[in-house]
Amino acid sequence: MIMEWANAIVQGTLLGGLYALFAAGLSLIFGVMRLVNIAHGDLIVLAAYLGLTTAIVLGVHPLAALLIVVPAMAAIGYALQRGVLNQTLGDDILPPLLVTFGLSVIIQNALLEVYSADPQKMDAGALETASISVGGLALGVLPLLTFAVAVAIIATLQWTFYRTALGRAFRAVSDNQDIAQLMGLNRRHVFGLAMALSLAVTAVAGILLGVRTSFDPSIGGGRLIFGFEAVIIGGLGNLWGTLAGGVILGVAQTVGAKINPGWQILAGHIAFLLILAVRPNGLFPRISG
């Protein structure tokens, strides 16, 4: 009995790694340019389809497809930012919301047109069912890998933000766009790099999603909500908080499912609403200057 609950919590924690990956790109973009990317979930699904196509066409393992999908999504991100989203940024936060909402509709329909509405899944072979036994719990290798990747990516993003010239540029542009421009930083380029980095993370999230479960063009919205909830629970602007948010969401879902299989998604939303009610700024908001 206790083992079953412990299992739910551990599985939920590992699931939280995937949610943190959904959320990290979202958090990064909001942090750098105050852009709420409504199309983020659909971009995750797009990455999953790109992974599927790459794996089938080249006949490679889905994880090897990362070598192509990550740079491809980064390039799409840079082009999208320079070509479209930069034009929407200004004092008003509504234009980027509307444009990314439109982008979400466009991506969904394009995927529907190209790949049909049939659910797809990537074949990762033995990795999908492999597990290791730890203290009486069977832990899937894939969820463990996902969680490890999430921790590694968040650590890398954190390091990039606080230890590199690129991160310094991100923070400077986020603080004051005009003054950053005086320092020789072209904000349009910096924003393009931020979106490229965000979609590179999204590529990893999309492929791990597509290996874990089946997907179809309509599931982007749900992934966006999970990402949002993880960001808000963790506190805006705090990447480690985002990981904690993902874990809390994942645990709430698996514990909810343990009580009643129909409650999985609902339990996650309730946990989110409870935390929002008690801590409106999330659990670990970054204190802003």
Next chain:
Amino acid sequence: MSEPILRIEGLDAHYGDFQAIYGIDMSVAEGEVLAIIGANGAGKTTAMRSIAGLMQNGADQIRYRGEAIGALRADQVAERGIALVPEGRQLFPSLSVEENLIIGGQVGRDGPWSLKTVFELFPILEERRNQASTSLSGGQQQMVAIGRALMANPDLILFDEISLGLAPVIIKDIYQALPGIVRGGMSAVIVEQDITKALSVSSRVYCLQEGRVSLEGASAAVSRKDIARAYFGVE
């Protein structure tokens, strides 16, 4: 006189429908320290923002070393060797003192200024290098803002109201550092409310009044009476 490093001709500047500057002419010679004085709202800061590229103007209205730069973006102007110390210091709160300075050197121009030389000019900043820039006093923040501009190794540096909101003793310290800054042949434009201060550090002075140049002359030669008339527009 040789070709000026900066020549402004017929500069107009607008904020939406509001026109802040009406066709001003101005020039800065190589190695010169120029002062711009004027009452609040005379257009001093607007002129600085126009030169630095934060406001877009007609390309030919501002020429730097003969090149039309009026329509360039601020980052492009910075690359050409013009740095602005903005009004109100405007440090990056998310960056430490040292990071604020490093990012000033982002344009990657060669020259005498580096973290080491900025720390020699303002030793207190070396002690505080890892602190958040917002934790410093106003005077120390101004030192960071000046250091940040110097890190770009500009040929022309613009100071916009660097004494604003600082205690007189701090202002004295900062102005004492000025000769050391311009000694290397750097040209400077100083916008200042304190007229005595402005005249004492500059070789020439312009006075702006309601967006127009109301007085121009050698700082040592302009009379108090001329300035009073140019400043307030009354006899």
